Amino acid sequence: MNALPTQARAVIVGGGIAGCSVAYHLTKLGWKDVVLLERKRLTSGTTWHAAGLIAQLRASKNMTRLAKYSQELYGELEAETGIATGFRRCGSITMALTEARREEVLRQASMARSFGVEVHEVSDAEVRELYPHVNTEDMTAAVHLPLDGQGDPANIALSLAKGARQRGAQVFEGVEVTGVDQDRGRVTAIHWRRGDETGTITTPNVVNCGGMWARDFGKMAGVNVPLQACEHFYIVTENIAGMTQLPVLRVPDECAYYKEDAGKILLGAFEPVAKPWAVDGIPADFEFDQLPEDFDHFEPILEQAVSRVPMLAEAGIHTFFNGPESFTPDDAYHLGPAPELDGYYVCAGFNSIGIQSSGGAGMALAHWMDTGLPPFDIGDVDIARMQPFQRNKRYLKERVSETLGLLYADHFPYRQKATSRGIRRSPLHNLLAENGAVFGEFAGWERANWFANEGQEREYRYDWGRQNWFDNQKAEHDAIRNGVGLYDMSSFGKIKVEGPDAEAFLNHVCGGDMSVPVGKIVYTQMLNVNGGIEADITVTRLSETSYIVVTPAATLVRDMAWMRRHVGDRFVVLTDMTSAEAVICVMGPKSRDLLKAVSPDDWSNEVHPFGKAREVEIGMTLARAHRVTYVGELGWELYVPTDQAAHVFEVLWQAGAPLGLKLCGLHMMDSCRIEKGFRHFGHDITGEDHVLEAGLGFAVKTAKPDFIGRDAVLSRKEGGLQMRMLQFQLTDPDKMLFHAEPILRDGEIVSYVTSGNYGHTLGGAIGMGYVPCAGQSVAEVLDSTYQIEVAGERVTATASLKPLYDPKSERVKV
Numbered sequence: 028m029n030a031l032p033t034q035a036r037a038v039i040v041g042g043g044i045a046g047c048s049v050a051y052h053l054t055k056l057g058w059k060d061v062v063l064l065e066r067k068r069l070t071s072g073t074t075w076h077a078a079g080l081i082a083q084l085r086a087s088k089n090m091t092r093l094a095k096y097s098q099e100l101y102g103e104l105e106a107e108t109g110i111a112t113g114f115r116r117c118g119s120i121t122m123a124l125t126e127a128r129r130e131e132v133l134r135q136a137s138m139a140r141s142f143g144v145e146v147h148e149v150s151d152a153e154v155r156e157l158y159p160h161v162n163t164e165d166m167t168a169a170v171h172l173p174l175d176g177q178g179d180p181a182n183i184a185l186s187l188a189k190g191a192r193q194r195g196a197q198v199f200e201g202v203e204v205t206g207v208d209q210d211r212g213r214v215t216a217i218h219w220r221r222g223d224e225t226g227t228i229t230t231p232n233v234v235n236c237g238g239m240w241a242r243d244f245g246k247m248a249g250v251n252v253p254l255q256a257c258e259h260f261y262i263v264t265e266n267i268a269g270m271t272q273l274p275v276l277r278v279p280d281e282c283a284y285y286k287e288d289a290g291k292i293l294l295g296a297f298e299p300v301a302k303p304w305a306v307d308g309i310p311a312d313f314e315f316d317q318l319p320e321d322f323d324h325f326e327p328i329l330e331q332a333v334s335r336v337p338m339l340a341e342a343g344i345h346t347f348f349n350g351p352e353s354f355t356p357d358d359a360y361h362l363g364p365a366p367e368l369d370g371y372y373v374c375a376g377f378n379s380i381g382i383q384s385s386g387g388a389g390m391a392l393a394h395w396m397d398t399g400l401p402p403f404d405i406g407d408v409d410i411a412r413m414q415p416f417q418r419n420k421r422y423l424k425e426r427v428s429e430t431l432g433l434l435y436a437d438h439f440p441y442r443q444k445a446t447s448r449g450i451r452r453s454p455l456h457n458l459l460a461e462n463g464a465v466f467g468e469f470a471g472w473e474r475a476n477w478f479a480n481e482g483q484e485r486e487y488r489y490d491w492g493r494q495n496w497f498d499n500q501k502a503e504h505d506a507i508r509n510g511v512g513l514y515d516m517s518s519f520g521k522i523k524v525e526g527p528d529a530e531a532f533l534n535h536v537c538g539g540d541m542s543v544p545v546g547k548i549v550y551t552q553m554l555n556v557n558g559g560i561e562a563d564i565t566v567t568r569l570s571e572t573s574y575i576v577v578t579p580a581a582t583l584v585r586d587m588a589w590m591r592r593h594v595g596d597r598f599v600v601l602t603d604m605t606s607a608e609a610v611i612c613v614m615g616p617k618s619r620d621l622l623k624a625v626s627p628d629d630w631s632n633e634v635h636p637f638g639k640a641r642e643v644e645i646g647m648t649l650a651r652a653h654r655v656t657y658v659g660e661l662g663w664e665l666y667v668p669t670d671q672a673a674h675v676f677e678v679l680w681q682a683g684a685p686l687g688l689k690l691c692g693l694h695m696m697d698s699c700r701i702e703k704g705f706r707h708f709g710h711d712i713t714g715e716d717h718v719l720e721a722g723l724g725f726a727v728k729t730a731k732p733d734f735i736g737r738d739a740v741l742s743r744k745e746g747g748l749q750m751r752m753l754q755f756q757l758t759d760p761d762k763m764l765f766h767a768e769p770i771l772r773d774g775e776i777v778s779y780v781t782s783g784n785y786g787h788t789l790g791g792a793i794g795m796g797y798v799p800c801a802g803q804s805v806a807e808v809l810d811s812t813y814q815i816e817v818a819g820e821r822v823t824a825t826a827s828l829k830p831l832y833d834p835k836s837e838r839v840k841v
């Protein structure tokens with residue numbers, strides 16, 4: 028038996044395809060002393076029984092880029108390592124059986140084209156030509172991706188491991204990691220056991236590739252990895268005489284996928300209600316094991332499959348397979364540095380698409396470990412999006428019973444999860460509910476998305492067109508534009524930054540100038556060294572030595588981690604104050620009248636101008652009123668101690684009646700902000716978007732001597748922009764924009780919509796998106812014909828650099 032080393036640059040824990048891919052890519056980047064430890068044998072957890080489908084189409088640009096990378100990598104592995112991977116580009120077909128699914132697959136195809144994936148819409152006759160055995164009678168649409176593939180999962184993993192070994196990685200099987208040491212927030216070593224032998228490897232980097240064990244392994248080091256195994260079922264038929272090679276077939280409306288392999292058909296299922304497995308712990312000796320059959324559970328899928336692919340009725344079932352796969356609360360995997368512990372990385376939770384994802388995920392993580400940043404924005408899967416409570420086992424059990432099925436459910440815009448709800452509630456929750464709120468869930472928070480009218484059904488009816496809340500959103504939007512509206516933003520992340528070095532620290536980590544008087548609110552970004560946007564925040568000075576940073580609910584964990592990593596030896600304390608204060612937003616041209624009615628303070632523009640925060644009296648209590656807006660109107664955000672929030676709400680609600688005060692939701696907020704061209708972090712602006720190209724140069728103060736990203740801002744100023752963010756409005760008022768629709772300039776796809784919503788004042792769908800502009804003036808960029816492709820149809824759009832609504836911000840500063 029080979030001796031284990033006593034030190035390594037990186038220790039990868041877990042020998043499934045994810046761990047092998049990370050080892051492969053780290054060594055490809057020239058890393059020496061890479062060690063991979065597998066508790067049993069390589070691939071023995073879940074990789075060995077994966078179906079091995081290698082699709083390229085994912086929900087967003089960068090996830091598609093990573094899946095496309097996997098497909099390309101696997102196409103070359105056999106030649107590099109000599110291990111037969113079984114990889115072939117068999118292509119894939121996705122068939123829609125409903126009108127809603129038709130719209131979804133056509134929108135996906137549009138999106139994929141804008142990301143460089145080859146995809147064709149195909150007729151039923153073409154489907155039958157590609158897949159002669161399928162019943163297309165009730166098909167409404169289908170798309171064909173000729174370069175999608177399939178392969179042998181275990182051999183792809185072994186091939187990656189071989190590639191890593193050839194470049195010096197050491198791979199050990201039968202080695203269990205029993206502990207992770209840390210010192211002052213950094214990984215220092217791992218402890219291992221192999222039979223009776225034990226030892227320690229000192230290392231600055233640990234990568235948790237533990238698959239369905241990753242949650243428990245993370246816990247050992249205090250790292251949050253919310254995932255839970257579910258039973259995943261497939262059958263494999265006997266050999267079918269005369270069967271030729273077939274593409275992969277997906278029929279999501281019947282929860283089914285079909286893979287032809289060596290003359291047999293593998294039929295797999297993503298059923299609507301899944302079966303979580305081993306919630307309280309995976310058996311210690313689990314290795315190449317399968318779970319008991321549950322034919323009753325699989326039968327409804329099989330019944331539909333037999334009429335979809337009738338030859339299944341004649342083929343005998345050779346294998347009924349049930350094996351565990353890990354699922355996450357949002358069906359996206361977990362990647363990146365752990366926010367809790369420096370030098371600890373996660374690559375796990377692949378939701379049954381580990382084979383197609385792991386090539387790209389391993390590449391992205393290796394790049395991240397090597398340079399400190401991912402190769403492009405991977406916010407969709409960043410482990411820092413997870414909230415601490417999400418590792419709760421009851422929460423996970425209920426949530427993953429839904430998320431497995433959501434893989435193949437209709438991916439309607441605004442679709443809300445049905446399970447594990449009601450966990451994080453604002454102190455206003457019940458008051459809003461009593462008044463018709465329909466809630467959506469975000470980072471565990473229940474947030475009022477829209478308010479139903481008296482007698483109206485308080486549920487979403489999903490659709491690709493106008494959904495049942497469209498008119499409610501319009502009424503709320505109109506109140507904000509013309510009267511006064513109230514909405515609850517208690518879910519905002521709030522980080523107190525205190526200490527003698529608070530000003531210096533924030534000046535280092537933010538692009539804006541923090542050397543401002545007490546009470547000043549600064550809208551700013553935290554930048555990375557490339558000038559990309561890591562956070563989009565407001566920072567309010569509370570005293571000489573303290574500030575409050577306000578950030579989106581979804582990025583609190585990530586922003587705290589980013590700040591903590593950049594504290595250095597400065598004397599500051601960061602405290603998460605999110606639950607300490609509710610945030611009640613009072614917005615609209617009549618907001619001043621309302622606040623005057625409940626408060627003795629002077630609310631005039633002179634005393635309380637835009638960008639200022641101060642203490643005020645509301646009813647019988649105190650609040651901190653911030654004069655800012657994300658909806659483009661006069662208004663205030665009231666920061667109120669949570670125990671007094673209900674009182675403030677009641678006082679406002681009562682006084683607001685004569686002014687027509689309307690309760691509003693988050694769908695209103697998004698509609699208003701997009702009309703005003705306000706960027707949305709995670710969609711319009713991310714770590715890969717340069718702050719100048721995002722049009723946010725006004726918020727960056729390069730006169731400051733030093734801050735993260737300053738050099739990148741100066742050099743882009745000098746070298747010129749490559750892209751510009753524009754705002755678009757569709758000329759057809761009936762079409763809808765959501766996200767990722769291709770943007771065409773003079774007939775050529777040049778980009779895609781980063782976020783979209785309906786602009787009720789402007790009277791049409793509004794989208795944001797970057798367009799190339801190297802060497803071109805603004806006038807040249809705008810002097811083009813723009814179209815946006817909506818489900819395959821090209822719709823004319825007007826484009827603007829300035830906000831289409833209130834371009835001079837005259838309404839905000841009155």
Ligand SMILES: NCCCC(=O)O
Nearest residue numbers: 078080082284379380
């Ligand atoms: N492991 C099953 C993958 C299913 C799919 O790619 O659609």
